[in-house]
Amino acid sequence: MVRVEDLTVAYGGIEAVRGVSLEVGEGELVTLIGNNGAGKTSTLMAISGMAPIRSGRIVIDGEETTKLPPHAIVARGVAHCPEGRLVFGRLTVQENLRLGAYQRKDSAGVKQDLDRVYALFPRLLERRSQLAGTLSGGEQQMLAIGRALMSRPRLLMLDEPSLGLAPLIVQRIFSVIQQLHEEGVTILLVEQNAHLALTVADRAYVLETGEVRLAGPAKQLIDNPEVRKAYLSQ
Amino acid sequence: MFTPTYVAQQIINGVNLGSMYALIAIGLTMVYGLLRLINFAHGDLLMLGAYLGLLLVSAAFTPLILTLFIPMLVIGFVGILVERLAYRPLRGAPEVTMLITSLAVSSIIENSMVMTVTAQPRAFNLPAGVNQLHTVAGVSFSTLDALTVGLSVALMAALTLYVRNTRTGIAMRAAAENLRAARLMGIDINRVVMVAFFLGSMLAAAAGWLWAAKYSTVEPFMGFLPGLKAFVAAVIGGIGVIPGAVLGGYLLGFAEIFFVGFLPPAYSGYRDAFVFALLLLILLIRPNGILGASTEERA
Ligand SMILES: Nc1ncnc2c1ncn2[C@@H]1O[C@H](COP(=O)(O)OP(=O)(O)O)[C@@H](O)[C@H]1O
Ligand SMILES: [Mg+2]
Numbered sequence: 001m002v003r004v005e006d007l008t009v010a011y012g013g014i015e016a017v018r019g020v021s022l023e024v025g026e027g028e029l030v031t032l033i034g035n036n037g038a039g040k041t042s043t044l045m046a047i048s049g050m051a052p053i054r055s056g057r058i059v060i061d062g063e064e065t066t067k068l069p070p071h072a073i074v075a076r077g078v079a080h081c082p083e084g085r086l087v088f089g090r091l092t093v094q095e096n097l098r099l100g101a102y103q104r105k106d107s108a109g110v111k112q113d114l115d116r117v118y119a120l121f122p123r124l125l126e127r128r129s130q131l132a133g134t135l136s137g138g139e140q141q142m143l144a145i146g147r148a149l150m151s152r153p154r155l156l157m158l159d160e161p162s163l164g165l166a167p168l169i170v171q172r173i174f175s176v177i178q179q180l181h182e183e184g185v186t187i188l189l190v191e192q193n194a195h196l197a198l199t200v201a202d203r204a205y206v207l208e209t210g211e212v213r214l215a216g217p218a219k220q221l222i223d224n225p226e227v228r229k230a231y232l233s234q
Numbered sequence: 235m236f237t238p239t240y241v242a243q244q245i246i247n248g249v250n251l252g253s254m255y256a257l258i259a260i261g262l263t264m265v266y267g268l269l270r271l272i273n274f275a276h277g278d279l280l281m282l283g284a285y286l287g288l289l290l291v292s293a294a295f296t297p298l299i300l301t302l303f304i305p306m307l308v309i310g311f312v313g314i315l316v317e318r319l320a321y322r323p324l325r326g327a328p329e330v331t332m333l334i335t336s337l338a339v340s341s342i343i344e345n346s347m348v349m350t351v352t353a354q355p356r357a358f359n360l361p362a363g364v365n366q367l368h369t370v371a372g373v374s375f376s377t378l379d380a381l382t383v384g385l386s387v388a389l390m391a392a393l394t395l396y397v398r399n400t401r402t403g404i405a406m407r408a409a410a411e412n413l414r415a416a417r418l419m420g421i422d423i424n425r426v427v428m429v430a431f432f433l434g435s436m437l438a439a440a441a442g443w444l445w446a447a448k449y450s451t452v453e454p455f456m457g458f459l460p461g462l463k464a465f466v467a468a469v470i471g472g473i474g475v476i477p478g479a480v481l482g483g484y485l486l487g488f489a490e491i492f493f494v495g496f497l498p499p500a501y502s503g504y505r506d507a508f509v510f511a512l513l514l515l516i517l518l519i520r521p522n523g524i525l526g527a528s529t530e531e532r533a
Contacts, residue, residue, distance in 0.1 A: 048418060074420030086415035088408045090527070095404050102405060103420045151420065 001026050001155050001186045002047060002078075007056035009042045016042040018210040019056070024155065024188050029181045031189045031197040031218065033231060034207035040190040041083050043207070044157050047188075048080045049073045060155075074103055079153035083160045083190075085144040089133025093124055096132050096143055100150030109152070117146035120176055138169035145173065149180075156180065157188045162196065174200060194231035198222040206231070236496065239372040244495040245488075246375050250448070252487025253386035257441040258464035259471070259479035260393065261313075261434020267410030267474030268427050269325075271332045275316060275339040276438055277461020281454060282343065283309040283439025284446035285351070288358050298361065302385075302443050306436045313435025314428055322424065340458075347454035355453040358446040382444045389437060390480055397476060402429055410474050459506075463490075466513045472526025481524060486512070 002024050009017040017039040024030045032040050045051035047058055049070040058066045060076050079100070088096050097117060101110045118125035121142040127135060132143055141161055148156055158177065162170040170193075178200055181187055191197035198204055198218045206214040206227060214221060221227050258280060265273050283305040290301035320339045324332050360378070367374050397403035406426050409416035417423060445460060446452045463486060464479075471482025489512055494502040501508075516524065 050414065050417060069422070070417040071420045071422045074418075080418045082415065082418055086412055086418070088411050088415065090411050091404065091408060095408075098401075099404060099408055099416075099419045099421070102401065147419075 001028075001061065002188070003059040004043065004047065005057040005059065007043065007046055007058070008054040009039070009046050009051045010054040011052060015054070016051075016210055017046065020207070020210070020212055021056075022205050022212065022215070024186055027184050027186055028203065029177075029187045029189065029201050031191055031201035031204045032207060033191055033194040033197055033204060034213075035231075036192065037209075038207040039210040040207055041159055044080060044082075044159055044188070044190060047073070047157065048078065071103070074151060077151075077154035078157065079148040079151045079155070080157045081144045081148040081159065081161065083163070085137075085140045087132040087135070087140050087143050087147070089131060091132055092129050093132055093135070093143055094128040096147050097124070097128075097150050100147035102151075104151065110150070113150055113152055117149055120149075120179075121146055138165050141165060141169070141173060145176065153185065155186045155188065157190075159190045160192060161189075162191065162193050170196070194227070195222075198227075240495075242371075242373040244491055246373065246379060247495070248488035248491040249484070250379055250382050250487070251491055252484035253383050254441045254444055254448075254460065254483075255464050255467045255487050256390065256480045256483025257386050257437045257444075258460055259468040259483045260390070260476055261430075261438050262461075262465050263468040263471075263473055263476060263479040264406070264410070264430040264434050265427075266468070268406070268413070268423070268430055269321065269332065270329050271321060271336060272329075272465065274333070274336040274461065275320075275343060276434070276464075277457030277459075278340050278343040279309050279313055279316075279435045279457070280438040280442035280445065280460060281347070281452070281457035282312060283442035284358065284452045284456065285347070286439070287443040287446060288356060288452050291358065291360060298364070302440065305443060306439045309439035309442075310432040310436040313431040313438075316435075317427060317431040322427075344454050344458075351454070353454055355451045358450050358452050360447055364447070378444075378447055382448070385440065385444070389440060393433060393437070394476070396433075402426065406430060463506075463509060466509060468523075470513055470516050470523055472520075472523030475523075475525050475527075478523055478525035485524075 004020060004022045007017055007020045008015060020043060032043065034040055042051050046053050049068050053066060057064055060078065065073055065076065097114060101113065104110050123139055124143055124146055127139065132140065135143060145161060161173050174196060177187065177189065189197055189201060198221055201218040203216065204218045204221045205212050214224065214227065258276065262273060262276050265271055286305035286308060287301050290296045290304060316339060320335055321332065324335060364378050365376050367376050397406060405416065405421045406429065409421060409423060409426050413423065464483065467482035467486040468479045470485060471478030486509060490505055490509060493505055493508045
């Protein structure tokens with residue numbers, strides 16, 4: 001579905017991502033773990049057409065998208081739920097969700113997906129006319145995920161969906177991620193909570209200072225001594 | 235000394251001036267919200283709109299309403315053109331680069347007008363009926379005053395409906411709040427910016443026509459002061475937020491009229507200084523303007 005080849009992202013002189021290659025196949029749930037500053041967000045932003053790519057290629061469905069603007073990436077079925085949620089605080093919950101479907105023309109389908117998001121997150125339905133800025137952190141994360149789902153994506157990229165949330169809400173969000181995976185949505189999940197991520201994922205990449213350090217099936221990595229030491233603090 | 239009719243008269247004048255400031259400020263605030271660009275050329279589009287209006291008014295066979303609507307439409311496209319040629323190549327450049335560029339665009343437009351139509355002010359005379367005075371309960375206003383307020387309110391209401399309810403309008407508000415997140419939604423920012431320039435320039439042209447009609451004159455530098463004051467209005471109201479521009483415009487219009495109308499005539503020469511003092515005062519109390527997002531909200 002998406003392939004990243006030898007990607008280097010640089011902000012001015014700083015190389016945040018150095019020669020990263022990774023792949024997410026149709027229907028897979030792949031996670032990208034690593035410490036703060038490892039280059040996870042930059043990698044997702046590069047796929048979305050939002051990061052300064054110095055070299056390398058991004059290929060979506062066999063077609064190179066390296067130089068395409070973000071709206072063209074969205075048009076190819078990619079939804080990106082960014083780190084820090086970035087909901088539109090001055091817009092209502094429902095307006096936020098509708099923006100997730102900005103490029104869609106099938107209003108009947110959009111309506112259907114709106115109902116589906118409200119069924120997944122009933123809290124959002126209760127608050128649909130409220131300004132998103134008035135929601136709690138957990139509700140904002142649900143809104144950000146719901147907004148990403150509104151494009152009916154084929155590839156869903158989630159950047160730290162558990163960051164700063166209470167355990168109960170994290171559980172809720174991860175059960176939704178698993179449900180989407182079962183429905184066949186391709187997912188690329190970035191997490192600092194490595195244990196949680198490795199539990200739900202099929203495969204994983206471990207990023208360290210901009211480079212892929214380890215890669216493999218999640219079940220293997222979870223038992224890897226190096227991973228256990230560095231990321232699972234065991 | 236200040237009779238009720240005098241006060242009412244001042245209120246009418248304040249609404250009048252405020253309407254025009256509000257119309258101009260909306261375009262400035264929309265563009266600033268999207269691009270962080272202080273568009274000094276905005277006042278010059280107002281001026282171009284006024285000249286085009288003059289051209290049509292002089293061709294006496296054009297129905298009056300078209301002498302207003304045609305310039306609005308044309309200047310809307312001129313706004314798109316200015317953005318395409320001057321501002322789009324600078325996307326992502328530092329704010330100060332964009333600011334200098336807009337000053338350059340402004341002086342290019344003004345000087346081109348001086349070269350082609352000279353700096354000589356020209357009379358902008360509407361059919362006599364438009365300046366006819368009506369008196370209601372001792373308060374008098376012209377048909378033009380009523381037209382100014384009615385048209386401004388109608389245009390602002392239409393814009394508000396557009397920005398509230400349409401897909402592009404919602405995208406515009408989203409992009410003004412968080413450009414990166416808006417791009418991640420698949421919004422083509424260039425398209426939204428184009429619509430903002432079109433609508434904002436259209437309103438500036440309407441204000442230019444009304445301004446020219448009110449002062450019965452047009453000249454190449456007529457856009458400078460209204461543009462600057464409308465910018466003050468936008469900042470007072472909270473730059474980037476459309477209702478803020480409207481509120482700021484009316485506030486400034488009233489403040490200016492009341493300053494001149496209720497203080498001894500010796501002070502009236504200081505009205506512009508007063509406007510800027512008011513700006514400083516409001517920003518001391520509300521650094522982001524009256525309706526602007528507080529810093530915590532933005533985080
Ligand atoms: N917009 C930016 N400008 C400059 N440096 C950045 C920017 N975004 C990220 N970086 C730097 O790039 C490196 C990787 O950051 P990031 O991709 O956010 O990592 P992660 O998501 O794994 O924490 C960090 O050193 C960070 O400081
Ligand atoms: Mg990150």
